[in-house]
Amino acid sequence: MDTSLEEQLIELYQALETPPGENRCGSCRTCCTAAGLSRQNVTDLELAVLGEAGPDFARYAARERRADGSxxxxxxxxLGPQGCRVxxxxxxxxxxxxHYRASGTxxxxxxxxxxxxxEFPAPDYYRAVPGALRLRELSRDFQLRRVPGGQTSGSPSGGLGLNLDDPWDRALELVGRGHLPELPDENEGESLFAAYVRALVAGERGEHGEALRHYQRVLSECPERHDLMTFAGFHAFQLGRMDQAEAFWLQSLRLFAGNPLTFSFLGYLYSHRQLWQMAADFFGAAFELEPGQPLYNQRQAEALARIRLCSKQEEPESS
Ligand code: SF4
Ligand code: SF4
Known part of the structure; x- marks a missing residue:
């Protein structure tokens, strides 16, 4: 896990501690039981900090039930005999x-x-509860560092839900609905998530240089994100930086050889270089991974046709 995020979360926890001797909590432990609360939110970063205790806590927090409903x-x-073990x-x-309670609970x-x-109105959670916004920022950056197992990225918000008071969440939500949001001026020290949203928005605007710059920043801290590497390569390609695009895509495939998009992008790149056999191979690999996408098959066939045409042209004329 990312050490600095872990450390920053622990710093946040420490800042929230009541001063020694001021913990006035009772000993009922009701809030440490599944029946005592209807739900409990916990982020993946917090579960990571819990270490071995994380997986079981996640099941508890989700109020997971057996088939018989228990x-x-x-x-x-x-929870141990002496109270909380963690x-x-x-x-x-x-x-x-x-300490803080949403209205209606x-x-x-x-x-x-x-x-x-x-008591606070539920929509004001991030404004009303000290540390909630900071936890969200840290957890979101933690989520961004996680490598998606499949061909598409996981939820960029890390399953945290959207906080529409947050300009980055608002922007993400607008992009998701096909709009192009205005973004705040760029600041040094912005979160990684902000850079990610900037990359997405610049990409949607067709500002390939900007998109590439922001993806590069994200990738500098998340070098395992093969999916973002594929997007970075796309923007490099659009800028005519073929070698850079190729390097991104090949590295993306080294990390995860299961994304048909990456294979197809390389197919286009080798078509552009008129390396038809390589183009056919990469389009073929894309089609194998995604047989429902006829375009890959079509492009492979075109590349193979080019090979046949070239070899015909090279054949010596018969006397
Ligand atoms: S319900 Fe939880 S917070 Fe309230 S007194 Fe009991 S242990 Fe303390
Ligand atoms: S982690 Fe500790 S404080 Fe939280 S519910 Fe469990 S026992 Fe209670």
Missing amino acids: FVHPECPN YAIRPFSCRVFG TLPVECVYLGKDH
Whole structure:
């Protein structure tokens, strides 16, 4: 996992700790049971920080049930006889529970914070709960570093849901609906996610130089993201930087040889160079991976036809 994000999350956790001796929480532990809360949000970065305790906590937080309807983990697997076994790295939701409460939700009747909590309108979560926005930024960058297993990227927001107060989430949402958003002025030290959104938006605008620059920034910190490498290669190709495009695509295939798009892009590049056999091979590989895409098959056939034409032209004329 990314050490600096892990460290930054722990710094955030520490900043949220109540001063020693001021933990006025009761001992009921209701909020550490599946029946005590209806749901509990936890991000992948927080699960990574929990280490070995992460997977079971994720099942508990999801309130996973068996076939008979009973909870897989009726109480948090981190709860021991002395209380929370992962107290120093317990997730954010455990930290803010009881202190902040969205309107329309209630605390358990036995909770010592009942009547003393800060109530906020649910849509104001990121404004009202200290540290929520920071957790979101860190978790989003963590998600961006994760390598998609298949040919398409996972949710770029990391399953965090959209926060439409956030300009980057708003922009992402608009791009998803086919609009071109205005973005804030570029700032040094912007999050990786901001660079990712800038790359997407520039790509949609056909600003290939900008798109390439932002993808390069993302890739400098996420060198395993073969899918983004494929997009970076596309923009390099559009700029006429054939060698750079080829390098991106070949590296993308070294990392993940299962994306038909990358194979087809190389097919186009070798067609452009009139390296017809290579073009046919790459289009053929793309078609094998995605037989439902007739264009790859068609391009392969065209490349093979070029090879036949070339060999005919090279044949010596018979006397
Ligand atoms: S991680 Fe700790 S504080 Fe959070 S629910 Fe589990 S036992 Fe309770
Ligand atoms: S329900 Fe309230 S009092 Fe009980 S452990 Fe949770 S935060 Fe503390």
